[in-house]
Amino acid sequence: MRFNKPCIKCGVLSLDAMCRNCHRAQERIRDRKRDATPERKHKKATLYNSSYKRQAKLLRDRGGICYLCGEVVAPGTGQADHLNPSDPQSPLAITHSFCNQSRGNKKLPG
Ligand SMILES: [Zn+2]
Numbered sequence: 422m423r424f425n426k427p428c429i430k431c432g433v434l435s436l437d438a439m440c441r442n443c444h445r446a447q448e449r450i451r452d453r454k455r456d457a458t459p460e461r462k463h464k465k466a467t468l469y470n471s472s473y474k475r476q477a478k479l480l481r482d483r484g485g486i487c488y489l490c491g492e493v494v495a496p497g498t499g500q501a502d503h504l505n506p507s508d509p510q511s512p513l514a515i516t517h518s519f520c521n522q523s524r525g526n527k528k529l530p531g
């Protein structure tokens with residue numbers, strides 16, 4: 422059984438199809454494209470300000486329990502997001518990236 426595969430971009434052995442570095446680079450490109458829309462720029466200035474970034478980093482580094490699916494989020498892998506996506510003052514919680522993406526900007530039920 423093999424655990425390591427060569428990264429599809431740079432050939433470095435990793436556990437996934439793409440190594441961590443290339444994966445990060447790809448996400449940065451994606452984020453930059455997304456950030457180019459006016460709606461996103463507005464959000465960045467309000468919801469995703471510097472205090473959000475500080476808190477989000479702390480949460481991500483620590484990991485925890487995903488508030489959307491209840492599974493463990495490994496330290497350094499998740500995303501921190503506002504419990505109420507339209508309220509910059511609402512508390513942050515850790516989620517899996519894929520859980521957060523599938524939620525979009527829907528409010529939590531209840
Ligand atoms: Zn790579």
Ligand SMILES: [Zn+2]
Pocket residue numbers: 487488489490491492516517520
């Ligand atoms: Zn989750």
